[in-house]
Amino acid sequence: MMQPLRPWHLAPLSIALGVLIVDDATAQTPAPEASASASHALVMGDWHVRPLLELRSQAEVRVHPFDTGGASIPAGPSTSTVGSAQPQVDNQWWVLSRGRLGIAAERGPLRAVLELQDARLWGETSALRFDARDGLPATSARLAFAEVRDTGPRASFLRLGRQEIAWGDGRLLGASDWSPTGRSLDAVRGQWVLGNFDFEGFSSILVAPGATPPGMRRGTDGDPEGAGAQLHGVRLAWHIAPLLHVESNNLGRFARQPTDDLLDPSDLYLTGLRIWGSYPGLSYALEGAYEAGRTAVVGTTRTRGAWAAAAKVLYEPGLFWDLGIGVEGAYATGQKSGEEDRLTRFDPILPDV
Template identity: 25%
Template sequence: MNSFTRATALAALLLSAAPAFSQYVPPPPARPFPGVLNEKIRTRDVYLSAWDIGVNVRVRHEAKDDAGFTDAGSNWDFSQRPQDDNNNHYELLRLLPRVGYTAKKWAFLVEGRSSYSYGDERFNATTAGQGLPERDGALDAHQAYVFVGNHKEFPVSLKLGRQELVYGDQRLVGHLRWNNGARTFDATKVRWQNAIFGVDVWTGGLVYNDHRNLNRSNSQDRFSGAYFNFPTLAKNEIVEAYLLARNVARGIATDNWSGVAAPFRFPGAQDLYTAGLRVKSKPLAYNAWDYGVEVMHQFGSRTAVFPATTVAAALAAPRLDQDAFAAVLQAGYTWTEHAWQPRLALLYSYASGDKNSADAKSGTFQNLFATTHLHYGYMDLNSLQNLHDLRLAYTAKPKANISLAAELHFQFLDRPTDFWYNVAGVPRNFAGAAVGSGGGYRINPTYSRTLGTEIDLVAGWTFTTYAQLEVGMSHYFRGDYIKQSLAAVGSKDASYCYVQLTLNL
């Protein structure tokens, strides 16, 4: 607990001097900075500015106490049972070396990734957390793509190869760079852009992190989509619409990639389609006020076991008709005349849950490939599934190179007839506990829907052009659902802190 205490004191000191702020964004350097290597190369020869050569280095210490990413697994988050080791303190190191080149009508990027985890008990765990540390070996290919096109001269472009997909606020499609492994896809993407509308159309597969072999995608897990933007449809708004499809064949359950850790080895069979509309005000369009709305409908079908925990269960699981919804509403106010630019925002995120686990229908929204860390609390206890999240966020920048934030999350289950899902979208389900026994998480229709309240404090300092220090501290006050689910074994609140250093070399 010493590291947590120190982080708490530092965060309290930083936040005592000023208002905090919402939707935390790390502070940029004092001037545009391409990286240490790029700056040296371009200073010597201006004609080498088309090259991008550098390394992003990130080191982070994390201390998780009583919940989240531990040896016991998420089934025993907040548990007081003596045999549940739900504390985990460890260090993460990630290196992203890259070489890129941009010409007038084409470009390429090759980016490697080395991910290491030190002192992480999940690496040697023999229980639910086994094999889930954020390490991926000495070197792997994070991105490797070719881009052809120039939208100033022609409306169509092509991007082919391993690449990140990032859209909107990353609630459904994001790169998950907070995680030491991050996320990429082996994909083909075509873009059309003119003055009236633009659209990205892609198809490809998620790259599975395999710490024993080179990472690769699986042809039986396909992710496709069309993402539209309409620059002239509204004067003061960003308007986007999309249709996403994830198609996973049932035969994926028979694949044996031993280095890909269960229960995330492969998802259950599914043909899920998500249609959505996102509208967000442009910066300063309404003076100090801003707002955003996003609505999503999910349809298609998926297997009853999701994700599949055994091959037999995956092959035998019946199909469920999917009919699920999600929505996000947000509004904010920025004191634009104040030197610190403080901003207060209120955000509400909703994702439907299943009202009857015994029928042939599913109402549980699946949040696909989201960067959940950005939205539902820094402790990463939730995904956008069977959830109500009411978020109050307050931010400020006392200096151009310092950012501060304080956030408050009130969280509830949408339906007590569905599970509480962890950050990976996996249900907390201790099957050995009887309904209503208070001996573990599962579907308990008679329990409260109140999960709890999370408080997050974050501070970032870009102390030189190429280096940034970030500190965060969180505490989760458990609600009645957690207390009732663990009544037989006892429960306690959870805490989290981290200290992170990022270098742009």
């Protein structure tokens, strides 16, 4: 639903300050396509070992936050209503402190990464929760995977463990690194590079199987064990030219009890197309997606049909601080009034925030 424009003096004001300290030679976790270089690693026999360190402090002050009149609306499943807002606030502030410490080891085609993360948040009002593991304070393994891979910027690989997975601009599947904890998935993932084509697939666990809450069982004889929630994806890419790349993105999410408060029991299927390209100083991307499926609601099952589209163009003339000018826009269908048995609100799966 479109909201009326608000006067300038009522517009929310947000001020964010951040400090990021990383080891220049070993900054953050190497990208999946990156390979350890002897000049950036400690050589221990046949192994190349790199320590990983990142410290981030971030402070935010919001005056009359959000366009809902100061109400902070928590994230929730796509079938939830907007009625579950937190109490309204005139001013909001918080300070986030996050540290990451780990190690990456590589020997020929073998590579392993372990990274621990501690995130703490102080403030008047807690930040929004965007992910199942985004509760704070949090101390856990953010990355823990092993892989076998080729060499080169576009390498074939097979990876098992907790890892970041990001597709395209992160509109459907992203690392969400600006959120308090970032996002990583427990998954098995592989990519096969054949000439100008990439074939990628993964299977991940969003919620582990476990006991079904008694109130969610079908009668007294209902199965006490539930399958949890899983996300699967297949991506096909064709690299035609620097200015023209075509990707087919396909996701399937299957959720059963037990779930968390961000997910309804459901089956969701998404297929999308992304066209993008770049040239020195210029880049663009066009993306569209359609999703279908079914969602369990108390007493019934609702079908789903929704779509979304986005486009962006960015020009960077080579100024200081990588300054540039860009235009982008996005649209997604919302819930249509009168559609009691059908969900038309688009579910972005696991987007960047």
